[in-house]
Amino acid sequence: xxxxxxxxxxxxxARKNSKRLKNKNILKLNNKPLISWTLNKLLKIKPLxxxxxxxxxxxxxxxxxxxxxxxxxxxxxxxxTDKVSSEASAIHATNYYVKKYKKKIDYVILLxxxxxxxxxxTIKKAIYYSKIYPKKQxxxxxxxxxxxxxxxxxxxxxLENKKNFSYKNFKPLIIKSKKExxxxxxxxxxxxxKNYLKNKL
Numbered sequence: 001x002x003x004x005x006x007x008x009x010x011x012x013x014a015r016k017n018s019k020r021l022k023n024k025n026i027l028k029l030n031n032k033p034l035i036s037w038t039l040n041k042l043l044k045i046k047p048l049x050x051x052x053x054x055x056x057x058x059x060x061x062x063x064x065x066x067x068x069x070x071x072x073x074x075x076x077x078x079x080x081t082d083k084v085s086s087e088a089s090a091i092h093a094t095n096y097y098v099k100k101y102k103k104k105i106d107y108v109i110l111l112x113x114x115x116x117x118x119x120x121x122t123i124k125k126a127i128y129y130s131k132i133y134p135k136k137q138x139x140x141x142x143x144x145x146x147x148x149x150x151x152x153x154x155x156x157x158x159l160e161n162k163k164n165f166s167y168k169n170f171k172p173l174i175i176k177s178k179k180e181x182x183x184x185x186x187x188x189x190x191x192x193x194k195n196y197l198k199n200k201l
Contacts, residue, residue, distance in 0.1 A: 006106040006134070008127060009097065009156075010042060010049045013089050014113050015080050016058035020186050025113045026060055027190060030197050034184065035061060037116035039068050045120050048127060050103055055079075055093040073097065086110065087163045094156060108159055110152040114184040116193060118150050122180065126153045126173050137170040142181050149183040150175055 014025040014035050026033040032040075035054075042052050054065045055073045057080040065072040073096055079089045094108055107130055111118065126138045130153055137158060140150040151173065152165040159165065175181050179196050182189060 006131070007050045007104055008048060008107045008109055008153075009094065009105045010052040010109050010111055011090055011093060012038060012052075012054045012111050012113060013086055013093070014054060014056045014058065014061050015075065015089075016056065016061070017080070017082070019082055021184065021190060024184060024190070025056075026058070026064075029116060029190070029193055033060075033064060034116060035113040036064060038111055038113050038118065039064070039070065041118070041120055042070075042111070043068065045123065048124070049109075050105060051097070051101070053093060053097055055089060071097070071101075085163075087159065087165060090165075091160060091163070094159075105156050108154055108156055110154075110165060112149055112183070114189075115148075115150045115180075115182065116184070117177075117180045117182055117196070119180055122151060122173070122175060126151055129153075129171055129173060133171050137165065137167060138173050139166045139170045140175050140181075141172045142178075143174060143176055145172055145174070148175060148181040150181060 018024045025035045051071050053071045053073060055075045057075045062072050073093050079092050129138045138153040140148055142148050154165055182193060184190050184193055
């Protein structure tokens with residue numbers, strides 16, 4: 001049975017500092033900050049979500065977000081270190097959002113800025129899966145069933161209870177494309193992304 005009328009919050013976590021690749025979320029890829037690749041695509045499917053929210057401690061990212069008329073949540077220092085999990089930061093952001101905007105949320109879709117080649121069709125597929133498997137977390141994987149970081153969709157209650165985006169028995173969403181599966185976390189990854197664009201792969 002397909003569940004209808006659920007409320008989805010698109011969430012982007014983009015803190016200022018990053019260890020392996022400095023300031024990776026605002027590095028220019030084809031003269032466009034990395035985070036803008038995700039934001040620009042989301043503009044085309046904005047009606048799918050209750051809102052699109054970005055949590056960050058960066059003033060540069062704040063300007064980019066507000067220019068696109070998305071919701072910006074200023075992340076406190078205690079949630080902005082590399083020792084804090086994405087889950088903890090996400091729970092803070094969703095709690096803040098629900099309290100401030102007084103909106104009910106059923107699902108959170110985590111979309112990391114480091115996956116610039118994520119397709120909107122993949123997001124739509126994840127939402128479709130969530131309607132068929134309403135209690136399941138939907139997690140993107142590669143063909144070897146390894147997590148690739150492209151997308152995490154979770155019932156909000158599961159995130160709050162399990163404090164994990166990919167708890168056991170999640171529903172995998174397999175992405176066959178190596179380009180779409182690219183997660184930019186190092187200089188090598190960034191050069192690979194530039195190579196995809198240069199060769200129009």
